[in-house]
Amino acid sequence: MVKVGILGVGTVGESVARILLENADLIEARAGKKIVPVLGAVRDLSKPRDVGIPLTDDPDALIDSADVEIVVELMGGVEGPYRLVKKALRAGKPVVTANKALLAYHRYELQEIAGEIPLFYEASVAGGIPIIGALRNGLSANHIESIKGIMNGTCNYMLTKMIQEGVDYESVLKEAQELGYAEADPTFDVGGFDAAHKLLILGSIAYGIDAKPEDIIIEGIEEISPTDVEFAREFGYEIKLLGIAKKVEGGVEMRVHATMIPAGSMIAKVDGVMNAVSVVGDRVGETMFYGPGAGGDATASAVIADIVEIVRGNTGPMLGYKKGLESGFPLVAPEQIHSQYYLKLKVIDRPGVLASVTSTLGEHGISIESMLQKPSRVADHVRLLFTTHSCQEAKMKAAIRALRSLEVVDDQITMIRIEK
Amino acid sequence: MVKVGILGVGTVGESVARILLENADLIEARAGKKIVPVLGAVRDLSKPRDVGIPLTDDPDALIDSADVEIVVELMGGVEGPYRLVKKALRAGKPVVTANKALLAYHRYELQEIAGEIPLFYEASVAGGIPIIGALRNGLSANHIESIKGIMNGTCNYMLTKMIQEGVDYESVLKEAQELGYAEADPTFDVGGFDAAHKLLILGSIAYGIDAKPEDIIIEGIEEISPTDVEFAREFGYEIKLLGIAKKVEGGVEMRVHATMIPAGSMIAKVDGVMNAVSVVGDRVGETMFYGPGAGGDATASAVIADIVEIVRGNTGPMLGYKKGLESGFPLVAPEQIHSQYYLKLKVIDRPGVLASVTSTLGEHGISIESMLQKPSRVADHVRLLFTTHSCQEAKMKAAIRALRSLEVVDDQITMIRIEK
Numbered sequence: 001m002v003k004v005g006i007l008g009v010g011t012v013g014e015s016v017a018r019i020l021l022e023n024a025d026l027i028e029a030r031a032g033k034k035i036v037p038v039l040g041a042v043r044d045l046s047k048p049r050d051v052g053i054p055l056t057d058d059p060d061a062l063i064d065s066a067d068v069e070i071v072v073e074l075m076g077g078v079e080g081p082y083r084l085v086k087k088a089l090r091a092g093k094p095v096v097t098a099n100k101a102l103l104a105y106h107r108y109e110l111q112e113i114a115g116e117i118p119l120f121y122e123a124s125v126a127g128g129i130p131i132i133g134a135l136r137n138g139l140s141a142n143h144i145e146s147i148k149g150i151m152n153g154t155c156n157y158m159l160t161k162m163i164q165e166g167v168d169y170e171s172v173l174k175e176a177q178e179l180g181y182a183e184a185d186p187t188f189d190v191g192g193f194d195a196a197h198k199l200l201i202l203g204s205i206a207y208g209i210d211a212k213p214e215d216i217i218i219e220g221i222e223e224i225s226p227t228d229v230e231f232a233r234e235f236g237y238e239i240k241l242l243g244i245a246k247k248v249e250g251g252v253e254m255r256v257h258a259t260m261i262p263a264g265s266m267i268a269k270v271d272g273v274m275n276a277v278s279v280v281g282d283r284v285g286e287t288m289f290y291g292p293g294a295g296g297d298a299t300a301s302a303v304i305a306d307i308v309e310i311v312r313g314n315t316g317p318m319l320g321y322k323k324g325l326e327s328g329f330p331l332v333a334p335e336q337i338h339s340q341y342y343l344k345l346k347v348i349d350r351p352g353v354l355a356s357v358t359s360t361l362g363e364h365g366i367s368i369e370s371m372l373q374k375p376s377r378v379a380d381h382v383r384l385l386f387t388t389h390s391c392q393e394a395k396m397k398a399a400i401r402a403l404r405s406l407e408v409v410d411d412q413i414t415m416i417r418i419e420k
Numbered sequence: 421m422v423k424v425g426i427l428g429v430g431t432v433g434e435s436v437a438r439i440l441l442e443n444a445d446l447i448e449a450r451a452g453k454k455i456v457p458v459l460g461a462v463r464d465l466s467k468p469r470d471v472g473i474p475l476t477d478d479p480d481a482l483i484d485s486a487d488v489e490i491v492v493e494l495m496g497g498v499e500g501p502y503r504l505v506k507k508a509l510r511a512g513k514p515v516v517t518a519n520k521a522l523l524a525y526h527r528y529e530l531q532e533i534a535g536e537i538p539l540f541y542e543a544s545v546a547g548g549i550p551i552i553g554a555l556r557n558g559l560s561a562n563h564i565e566s567i568k569g570i571m572n573g574t575c576n577y578m579l580t581k582m583i584q585e586g587v588d589y590e591s592v593l594k595e596a597q598e599l600g601y602a603e604a605d606p607t608f609d610v611g612g613f614d615a616a617h618k619l620l621i622l623g624s625i626a627y628g629i630d631a632k633p634e635d636i637i638i639e640g641i642e643e644i645s646p647t648d649v650e651f652a653r654e655f656g657y658e659i660k661l662l663g664i665a666k667k668v669e670g671g672v673e674m675r676v677h678a679t680m681i682p683a684g685s686m687i688a689k690v691d692g693v694m695n696a697v698s699v700v701g702d703r704v705g706e707t708m709f710y711g712p713g714a715g716g717d718a719t720a721s722a723v724i725a726d727i728v729e730i731v732r733g734n735t736g737p738m739l740g741y742k743k744g745l746e747s748g749f750p751l752v753a754p755e756q757i758h759s760q761y762y763l764k765l766k767v768i769d770r771p772g773v774l775a776s777v778t779s780t781l782g783e784h785g786i787s788i789e790s791m792l793q794k795p796s797r798v799a800d801h802v803r804l805l806f807t808t809h810s811c812q813e814a815k816m817k818a819a820i821r822a823l824r825s826l827e828v829v830d831d832q833i834t835m836i837r838i839e840k
Contacts, residue, residue, distance in 0.1 A: 019561055023563060025746075030560045030742075130558020137550065138549075138554075139550065140724070141443060141447060141725055143446055282443075283443070284548035285712045285715075286710075286711065290709075298703065298705055300703065301559065301561045305559065314733075322450075
């Protein structure tokens with residue numbers, strides 16, 4: 001029998017305890033030993049719960065308990081769980097965590113501290129999808145060329161609604177909040193931060209890159225309008241919030257932003273709250289992993305898979321490799337990335353305006369791929385929609401500043417990166 | 421350093437040797453040790469090859485060699501490799517195989533013989549997609565409710581062509597043969613046998629069912645016509661060759677056949693030679709794993725992933741569990757499965773014919789969901805297309821026999837199962 005303690009018994013923690021009890025026979029057959037949840041730690045013992053295991057409000061006592069052999073960390077937050085996970089590892093107790101924020105900031109220190117003690121985190125990225133296992137194990141023969149993931153269900157739900165029903169951002173956000181898909185303060189999801197934490201974890205397994213959230217481009221979906229969605233469709237794109245990590249000349253680009261992707265690609269077909277991660281390996285080609293990215297039971301499914309692996313005696317290095325993974329592939333600075341871009345401008349409808357816009361782009365070394373003029377709801381104005389050939393982010397940023405300074409161009413310029 | 425011997429150095433074996441050499445540093449970083457191919461066994465030493473490792477035509481000598489620590493079996497066939505794999509395991513040497521036919525017939529004996537010696541087979545199902553790892557490890561907390569897989573690239577390529585271009589079976593087969601996607605004798609692929617071998621392997625991991633190919637329904641795509649494809653489209657279906665394993669009341673249905681599936685489902689969107697396996701777990705919900713199901717490098721990617729797992733010291737039970745997995749879920753006999761059905765009949769265009777067809781169906785307890793009459797190219801005939809509500813296979817078979825015996829119905833009746 002292997003005894004498990006759970007730090008943080010919220011939605012996921014309750015699911016972990018319940019599934020371990022309800023699917024006990026099956027899990028024992030797969031793990032080779034009975035796995036039993038014996039103790040949970042919660043902040044507030046007075047809150048009524050029905051989890052079928054004893055509870056404490058002292059997380060240190062849970063880790064210290066001679067009864068607890070594996071520690072499951074589901075608390076949320078960064079520094080609190082960091083201290084506790086370190087303590088468990090130093091006590092020689094394997095840890096399973098679903099905490100992406102913890103790993104986004106401290107995965108390398110934790111790998112160091114863990115050493116040979118298992119520290120598993122399948123649930124931290126894309127919920128129930130076993131993408132960590134796929135990258136650490138299933139694709140281990142490959143240099144990873146790119147990872148493109150829909151890793152935030154809230155954003156994908158909202159974008160799907162906007163695409164399929166033409167609703168605007170504010171209405172769909174309200175609806176998502178009513179359905180419980182978005183928080184009252186939705187910034188962490190719609191601003192791309194949640195997806196960024198996950199991307200950083202995948203980037204470490206694929207490329208061994210120790211980046212923090214502040215090192216990469218993180219943008220959300222707040223600026224996406226029905227016009228953009230409609231334009232995207234006309235040009236054969238869908239708009240998705242993607243986490244992208246890819247090898248380019250001299251480094252690895254990592255970024256999270258709303259992205260126009262070809263409507264025919266597999267990942268463009270992922271709708272609603274579902275998540276998916278497309279991984280291109282130099283030998284295997286494109287693979288994609290699809291499933292629910294959130295939810296108590298789906299996340300608990302990944303947590304328990306990790307516990308089973310530990311009980312089977314399987315370890316392997318935490319981040320999937322034992323020493324420097326590849327040299328010569330540093331993180332590319334945000335301003336140095338290259339992309340194709342979509343630009344939406346509102347300009348005064350007057351002769352010569354188009355010429356001054358296009359010449360401003362040209363002066364910044366930006367070459368136009370396609371252009372569309374549409375009527376604007378504002379009198380005497382028109383909308384100009386461009387897609388560009390690939391150029392450097394810094395040049396695009398400079399061009400946008402220059403466009404804004406033109407008297408005939410409205411301040412509000414939308415820029416969406418295109419990924420083919 | 422860990423030394424690998426390769427039994428069978430064809431397309432996949434050459435890729436394994438080449439990738440181990442070309443991606444050596446990366447694989448060493450991930451495995452923790454250098455992995456080196458040291459010897460290959462081939463049938464015909466006189467055939468020119470460029471694989472960069474010494475070759476022998478004596479597979480027994482390869483296994484006996486003190487230099488070979490892990491044996492990779494890529495020979496094809498059943499009884500020859502069975503003897504050699506047993507020999508390697510009995511000598512205490514871990515084995516990696518891509519041989520689905522071997523496993524379709526002998527996986528339970530091999531699990532017994534392997535005991536604690538690793539016997540891995542990620543490459544045996546769906547080529548480069550790490551689906552075995554997902555089922556054995558990533559989804560281990562779940563009772564598996566269903567597995568539905570597109571596991572034969574030849575069939576999926578052909579059906580995609582038929583769907584997208586309206587080509588008929590014979591033309592698309594010829595084209596697939598010219599492109600090297602189909603063999604001169606295509607039966608193994610288009611008849612569903614290849615997919616069946618793979619399904620049986622997945623069925624063992626998910627349900628612990630020891631079935632052989634002869635125990636399950638295996639049908640191919642040879643009977644699919646452009647009319648069926650067109651009808652499917654009109655009713656919102658796509659036709660795919662699916663391997664299906666699913667829990668039903670009192671057992672598990674396993675079958676391989678052309679299937680009409682809702683056009684909006686993720687797996688219906690898998691086109692061309694690509695493979696995908698959708699797995700529904702009782703806790704995680706639906707997940708899907710997508711990628712290349714064949715090809716030297718993609719298959720070698722999976723073979724090497726297994727080697728890395730062995731070198732890391734990870735094992736776990738071969739089929740994913742250590743004792744009887746679940747009781748009370750035997751294989752449902754082929755005649756006892758339940759499905760919705762599509763039927764296509766050619767009948768004489770005469771009053772009363774429709775009544776006699778529908779009453780024949782009614783007498784066999786089959787209830788019609790939708791009906792369509794279309795003109796036939798044969799004079800004085802029409803086509804009747806039905807979909808039915810769910811009924812037992814035995815009743816459908818009896819109804820088809822009864823319909824054939826009607827004088828007004830042409831002998832050639834097409835039946836395609838529908839899966840929602």
